[in-house]
Amino acid sequence: QSVLTQPPSVSAAPRQNVTISCSGSSSNIGNNYVSWYQQVPGTAPKLLISEDSDRPSKIPDRFSGSKSGTSATLGIAGLQTGDEADYYCAAWDSSLNIYVFGTGTKVTVL
Amino acid sequence: QVQLVESGGGVVQPGRSLRLSCATSGFTFSVYAMHWVRQAPGKGLEWVAVISSDKRNQFYADSVKGRVTISRDNSQNTLFLQMNSLRVEDTAVYYCAALWRGYGGNAADYWGQGTLVTVPS
Numbered sequence: 001q002s003v004l005t006q007p008p009s010v011s012a013a014p015r016q017n018v019t020i021s022c023s024g025s026s027s028n029i030g031n032n033y034v035s036w037y038q039q040v041p042g043t044a045p046k047l048l049i050s051e052d053s054d055r056p057s058k059i060p061d062r063f064s065g066s067k068s069g070t071s072a073t074l075g076i077a078g079l080q081t082g083d084e085a086d087y088y089c090a091a092w093d094s095s096l097n098i099y100v101f102g103t104g105t106k107v108t109v110l
Numbered sequence: 111q112v113q114l115v116e117s118g119g120g121v122v123q124p125g126r127s128l129r130l131s132c133a134t135s136g137f138t139f140s141v142y143a144m145h146w147v148r149q150a151p152g153k154g155l156e157w158v159a160v161i162s163s164d165k166r167n168q169f170y171a172d173s174v175k176g177r178v179t180i181s182r183d184n185s186q187n188t189l190f191l192q193m194n195s196l197r198v199e200d201t202a203v204y205y206c207a208a209l210w211r212g213y214g215g216n217a218a219d220y221w222g223q224g225t226l227v228t229v230p231s
Contacts, residue, residue, distance in 0.1 A: 032211070033210075033211040035209070035210050035211065035212075035219070037155075039155070044205060044221040044222065044223055044224060045155065045205075045221060046221075047210060047219040050210040050211065050219065051210070051211060056219070086154075088154065088155055090155075090157075090209070090212075092211065092212055092213055097169045098157060098169060098170075098171060099145065099157040099160060099209065099212050099213065100157065101147075101154065101155040101156065101157060102154075103154055104154040104155070
Protein backbone atom coordinates (compact mmCIF):
# COMPACT_ATOMS: atom_id res chain seq x y z
CA GLN A 1 0.00 0.00 0.00
CA SER A 2 1.05 3.54 -0.47
CA VAL A 3 3.43 5.15 1.95
CA LEU A 4 4.70 8.64 2.22
CA THR A 5 8.36 9.03 1.31
CA GLN A 6 10.80 10.76 3.65
CA PRO A 7 14.59 10.95 3.71
CA PRO A 8 16.01 8.29 6.05
CA SER A 9 18.10 10.76 8.02
CA VAL A 10 19.07 14.38 8.44
CA SER A 11 21.74 15.84 10.66
CA ALA A 12 22.99 19.25 11.65
CA ALA A 13 24.87 21.03 14.38
CA PRO A 14 23.10 22.63 17.34
CA ARG A 15 21.31 25.90 16.53
CA GLN A 16 21.21 25.06 12.83
CA ASN A 17 17.96 24.67 10.90
CA VAL A 18 16.79 21.48 9.20
CA THR A 19 13.88 20.50 6.98
CA ILE A 20 12.31 17.11 6.40
CA SER A 21 10.38 16.43 3.23
CA CYS A 22 7.39 14.14 2.80
CA SER A 23 6.22 13.12 -0.65
CA GLY A 24 2.83 11.60 -1.34
CA SER A 25 0.08 11.70 -3.89
CA SER A 26 -3.14 13.49 -4.70
CA SER A 27 -5.19 10.96 -2.74
CA ASN A 28 -3.37 11.56 0.52
CA ILE A 29 -1.29 14.72 0.95
CA GLY A 30 -2.85 16.42 -2.05
CA ASN A 31 -6.37 16.33 -0.64
CA ASN A 32 -6.08 15.68 3.08
CA TYR A 33 -4.42 17.25 6.09
CA VAL A 34 -0.87 16.27 6.95
CA SER A 35 0.25 15.59 10.50
CA TRP A 36 3.80 15.35 11.76
CA TYR A 37 4.88 13.20 14.71
CA GLN A 38 8.02 13.06 16.82
CA GLN A 39 8.98 9.74 18.37
CA VAL A 40 11.74 9.18 20.86
CA PRO A 41 12.67 5.46 20.77
CA GLY A 42 10.72 3.46 23.30
CA THR A 43 7.92 5.99 23.61
CA ALA A 44 4.65 6.69 21.82
CA PRO A 45 4.65 9.24 19.00
CA LYS A 46 3.83 12.83 19.87
CA LEU A 47 1.90 15.16 17.57
CA LEU A 48 4.04 18.10 16.47
CA ILE A 49 2.03 19.57 13.60
CA SER A 50 -1.61 19.07 12.66
CA GLU A 51 -3.63 20.18 9.64
CA ASP A 52 -0.51 20.82 7.57
CA SER A 53 0.87 23.71 9.62
CA ASP A 54 -0.84 24.08 12.99
CA ARG A 55 1.12 23.59 16.18
CA PRO A 56 -0.68 22.14 19.19
CA SER A 57 -0.24 24.09 22.37
CA LYS A 58 3.02 23.31 24.18
CA ILE A 59 4.86 22.61 20.91
CA PRO A 60 7.63 25.19 20.53
CA ASP A 61 7.41 27.56 17.58
CA ARG A 62 10.77 26.21 16.41
CA PHE A 63 8.70 23.52 14.71
CA SER A 64 6.79 24.46 11.57
CA GLY A 65 4.90 22.69 8.82
CA SER A 66 3.99 23.53 5.26
CA LYS A 67 2.42 21.83 2.28
CA SER A 68 2.49 22.34 -1.46
CA GLY A 69 0.64 20.06 -3.82
CA THR A 70 1.48 16.47 -2.95
CA SER A 71 4.46 17.26 -0.71
CA ALA A 72 4.82 18.49 2.83
CA THR A 73 7.74 19.80 4.83
CA LEU A 74 8.60 19.90 8.52
CA GLY A 75 11.02 22.57 9.62
CA ILE A 76 13.01 22.59 12.82
CA ALA A 77 14.71 25.86 13.63
CA GLY A 78 17.53 26.22 16.11
CA LEU A 79 18.17 22.50 16.46
CA GLN A 80 18.62 21.27 20.03
CA THR A 81 20.02 18.01 21.37
CA GLY A 82 16.56 17.21 22.70
CA ASP A 83 15.25 17.19 19.12
CA GLU A 84 17.09 13.94 18.38
CA ALA A 85 14.28 11.57 17.49
CA ASP A 86 12.44 9.94 14.62
CA TYR A 87 9.96 12.09 12.72
CA TYR A 88 6.99 10.85 10.70
CA CYS A 89 4.53 12.54 8.41
CA ALA A 90 1.05 11.08 8.06
CA ALA A 91 -2.22 11.60 6.22
CA TRP A 92 -5.50 9.90 5.40
CA ASP A 93 -5.67 8.41 1.91
CA SER A 94 -9.20 8.99 0.67
CA SER A 95 -8.90 6.75 -2.38
CA LEU A 96 -7.68 3.69 -0.51
CA ASN A 97 -9.48 4.48 2.77
CA ILE A 98 -6.33 3.93 4.78
CA TYR A 99 -4.11 6.06 6.97
CA VAL A 100 -0.55 6.31 5.74
CA PHE A 101 2.60 7.12 7.62
CA GLY A 102 5.83 8.35 6.16
CA THR A 103 8.87 6.13 6.06
CA GLY A 104 10.38 8.10 8.93
CA THR A 105 13.39 10.39 9.29
CA LYS A 106 16.00 10.13 12.00
CA VAL A 107 17.26 13.51 13.12
CA THR A 108 20.77 13.60 14.56
CA VAL A 109 22.30 16.61 16.28
CA LEU A 110 26.02 16.62 15.54
CA GLN B 111 -6.34 13.41 32.24
CA VAL B 112 -6.49 11.45 29.01
CA GLN B 113 -5.44 7.83 29.32
CA LEU B 114 -5.30 4.98 26.83
CA VAL B 115 -4.08 1.70 28.24
CA GLU B 116 -3.47 -1.24 25.95
CA SER B 117 -3.41 -4.81 27.19
CA GLY B 118 -3.47 -8.33 25.85
CA GLY B 119 -0.05 -8.49 24.24
CA GLY B 120 2.33 -11.34 24.74
CA VAL B 121 4.08 -14.23 23.04
CA VAL B 122 1.83 -16.23 20.74
CA GLN B 123 2.68 -19.04 18.34
CA PRO B 124 2.24 -18.58 14.58
CA GLY B 125 -1.27 -19.32 13.44
CA ARG B 126 -2.82 -18.63 16.83
CA SER B 127 -5.08 -15.75 17.87
CA LEU B 128 -4.83 -12.82 20.23
CA ARG B 129 -7.22 -10.09 21.35
CA LEU B 130 -5.86 -6.68 22.28
CA SER B 131 -7.84 -4.20 24.37
CA CYS B 132 -7.46 -0.48 24.89
CA ALA B 133 -9.20 1.00 27.91
CA THR B 134 -9.66 4.75 27.67
CA SER B 135 -10.61 7.56 30.02
CA GLY B 136 -10.49 11.34 30.25
CA PHE B 137 -12.07 12.08 26.87
CA THR B 138 -15.36 11.43 25.09
CA PHE B 139 -14.41 8.10 23.52
CA SER B 140 -17.72 7.65 21.73
CA VAL B 141 -17.26 10.65 19.41
CA TYR B 142 -13.84 9.73 18.07
CA ALA B 143 -12.77 7.35 15.35
CA MET B 144 -10.14 5.07 16.84
CA HIS B 145 -7.09 3.46 15.28
CA TRP B 146 -4.55 0.74 15.88
CA VAL B 147 -1.00 1.51 14.80
CA ARG B 148 1.92 -0.88 15.12
CA GLN B 149 5.68 -0.67 15.08
CA ALA B 150 7.90 -3.66 14.45
CA PRO B 151 11.21 -3.71 16.34
CA GLY B 152 13.55 -1.12 14.84
CA LYS B 153 11.03 -0.19 12.12
CA GLY B 154 8.69 2.69 11.36
CA LEU B 155 5.07 3.25 12.21
CA GLU B 156 2.51 1.14 10.34
CA TRP B 157 -1.18 1.91 10.45
CA VAL B 158 -3.31 -1.20 11.06
CA ALA B 159 -7.00 -0.32 11.23
CA VAL B 160 -9.62 2.30 12.07
CA ILE B 161 -13.21 2.14 13.30
CA SER B 162 -15.64 5.02 13.10
CA SER B 163 -17.16 6.51 16.23
CA ASP B 164 -20.53 4.89 15.52
CA LYS B 165 -18.96 1.51 14.64
CA ARG B 166 -20.50 1.55 11.16
CA ASN B 167 -17.21 1.69 9.23
CA GLN B 168 -13.95 -0.19 9.61
CA PHE B 169 -10.94 -0.03 7.33
CA TYR B 170 -7.82 -2.16 7.35
CA ALA B 171 -4.29 -2.21 6.01
CA ASP B 172 -3.75 -4.80 3.30
CA SER B 173 -1.16 -6.51 5.50
CA VAL B 174 -3.83 -7.53 8.04
CA LYS B 175 -7.05 -7.54 6.03
CA GLY B 176 -9.01 -10.75 6.53
CA ARG B 177 -7.04 -11.70 9.66
CA VAL B 178 -7.84 -8.80 11.95
CA THR B 179 -11.07 -7.26 13.25
CA ILE B 180 -11.31 -3.91 14.98
CA SER B 181 -14.25 -3.28 17.28
CA ARG B 182 -15.29 -1.00 20.11
CA ASP B 183 -17.60 -0.80 23.10
CA ASN B 184 -18.68 2.80 23.54
CA SER B 185 -20.46 1.98 26.79
CA GLN B 186 -17.15 0.77 28.25
CA ASN B 187 -14.89 3.27 26.44
CA THR B 188 -12.83 0.39 25.13
CA LEU B 189 -11.27 -0.46 21.77
CA PHE B 190 -10.40 -3.97 20.65
CA LEU B 191 -8.28 -5.69 18.03
CA GLN B 192 -8.93 -9.36 17.34
CA MET B 193 -5.93 -10.85 15.59
CA ASN B 194 -6.17 -14.29 13.98
CA SER B 195 -3.73 -16.46 12.02
CA LEU B 196 -0.83 -14.55 13.49
CA ARG B 197 2.41 -14.42 11.54
CA VAL B 198 6.01 -13.73 12.49
CA GLU B 199 5.73 -10.40 10.71
CA ASP B 200 2.93 -9.32 13.07
CA THR B 201 5.52 -8.97 15.82
CA ALA B 202 5.32 -5.34 16.92
CA VAL B 203 4.31 -2.88 19.58
CA TYR B 204 0.62 -2.14 19.03
CA TYR B 205 -0.68 1.31 19.89
CA CYS B 206 -4.29 2.40 20.10
CA ALA B 207 -4.79 5.99 19.11
CA ALA B 208 -7.17 8.74 18.17
CA LEU B 209 -5.42 10.43 15.26
CA TRP B 210 -5.94 14.09 14.37
CA ARG B 211 -8.03 14.21 11.18
CA GLY B 212 -7.14 10.57 10.73
CA TYR B 213 -10.69 9.68 9.80
CA GLY B 214 -14.07 11.09 10.60
CA GLY B 215 -12.86 14.57 11.45
CA ASN B 216 -11.12 13.83 14.75
CA ALA B 217 -9.80 17.03 16.28
CA ALA B 218 -7.75 15.26 18.91
CA ASP B 219 -4.64 13.14 19.02
CA TYR B 220 -4.22 10.61 21.79
CA TRP B 221 -1.94 7.56 22.01
CA GLY B 222 -1.56 4.71 24.43
CA GLN B 223 1.79 3.43 25.65
CA GLY B 224 1.63 0.32 23.47
CA THR B 225 1.52 -3.41 24.05
CA LEU B 226 4.07 -5.81 22.61
CA VAL B 227 2.97 -8.77 20.52
CA THR B 228 5.64 -11.33 19.73
CA VAL B 229 5.13 -14.13 17.24
CA PRO B 230 8.29 -16.27 17.31
CA SER B 231 9.65 -18.01 14.25
